[in-house]
Amino acid sequence: GENVEQHPSTLSVQEGDSAVIKCTYSDSASNYFPWYKQELGKRPQLIIDIRSNVGEKKDQRIAVTLNKTAKHFSLHITETQPEDSAVYFCAAPPSGADGLTFGKGTHLIIQP
Amino acid sequence: KAGVTQTPRYLIKTRGQQVTLSCSPISGHRSVSWYQQTPGQGLQFLFEYFSETQRNKGNFPGRFSGRQFSNSRSEMNVSTLELGDSALYLCASSTQGAGLTEAFFGQGTRLTVV
Numbered sequence: 001g002e003n004v005e006q007h008p009s010t011l012s013v014q015e016g017d018s019a020v021i022k023c024t025y026s027d028s029a030s031n032y033f034p035w036y037k038q039e040l041g042k043r044p045q046l047i048i049d050i051r052s053n054v055g056e057k058k059d060q061r062i063a064v065t066l067n068k069t070a071k072h073f074s075l076h077i078t079e080t081q082p083e084d085s086a087v088y089f090c091a092a093p094p095s096g097a098d099g100l101t102f103g104k105g106t107h108l109i110i111q112p
Numbered sequence: 113k114a115g116v117t118q119t120p121r122y123l124i125k126t127r128g129q130q131v132t133l134s135c136s137p138i139s140g141h142r143s144v145s146w147y148q149q150t151p152g153q154g155l156q157f158l159f160e161y162f163s164e165t166q167r168n169k170g171n172f173p174g175r176f177s178g179r180q181f182s183n184s185r186s187e188m189n190v191s192t193l194e195l196g197d198s199a200l201y202l203c204a205s206s207t208q209g210a211g212l213t214e215a216f217f218g219q220g221t222r223l224t225v226v
Contacts (some may be wrong), residue, residue, distance in 0.1 A: 001171075032211055043157070043202065043217040089155060093211025099145050099168045100210045102155040 002027045002094040006103025014111050019080055021106045023090035024072040029091045033066060033073045034100070039086045047088075048075070077108075085110045114139065116205050118218035130191040133221045136217050137184050137205030144186040145210045146178060149220070158201075162209060167182040172185055190223075198225045 003026040025033075034049035050057045050064045050073065050082045057064050063076040077084055085106050091100040125131050137144050145160040157170035160178035165175040178188040184205075190197055200222050204215035 034214070036217075043219050045217070046214045073185065093209075094168070098143070098162070098209035098211045099157040099160040099170065100147075100215065101157060102147075104154045 001102040002030060002092050004090060004092050005102050006090050006106060008106060009104060010107045012109040012111055013080055015080055015082065015085045017080055019077045019108055021075045022072060023103050025092040026071070027092065027094060028071060032093055034091050035075050036065060036089045036091065037086045038089065044089060047057055080110050082110050082112065084108060114143050116203060116216050116218035118203055118221050120221060121219065122222045123224065125193050125223065127193055127195060127225060129193050130189060131193060131223060132187055132189045133201055135186045135203035135218055138216055141205035141207055142182065142184055143206045143209045144180055145204050145215065146188050147202045149202055158188065160209065193225045198223060
């Protein structure tokens with residue numbers, strides 16, 4: 001099955017700085033890589049996703065990059081704001097099956 | 113359009129009992145997947161259903177089971193509850209499957225086993 005490793009587990013950045021969260025996956029056949037944001041006491045929500053035929057995708061201050069050869073993908077948040085404080089999860093599906101294997105999560109803290 | 117609805121929101125059960133959780137997906141979504149969330153293990157995949165068929169199952173004991181009805185609503189059942197089953201149980205619905213298209217999560221059912 002798929003194994004997803006996520007680093008770091010906690011990330012503290014100054015407001016306005018950039019944040020980068022990295023994930024690696026084990027199944028080379030995986031082809032869909034979503035990122036979810038979960039605020040305290042709330043449900044996870046998709047913030048961006050990328051498919052294996054694309055190397056990078058941007059949506060305003062958020063971007064995701066994918067390196068299929070190295071089997072890793074990263075989330076980049078620029079000009080961080082207080083509302084970016086949350087836990088972020090990367091995920092990947094197992095090949096030939098559905099559902100999502102999640103990383104352990106990164107607690108992003110934005111310092112004022 | 114109504115979101116994903118899970119009932120009940122909170123449950124307290126005793127060891128050895130069984131419990132059934134319900135998930136109503138977004139209208140038109142045929143895929144429902146279930147996850148267990150705990151502080152130590154994070155989000156772990158339980159199983160996924162599409163058009164009443166279980167397509168995949170995570171690494172959980174047979175005490176965890178589920179089903180999906182013809183209207184796409186899904187239920188999961190946990191029998192012979194253990195203290196370690198205390199967790200937030202989340203379901204997610206999507207059009208084609210969480211591993212293919214955006215998955216929308218419910219607010220979860222908080223299960224406490226005492």
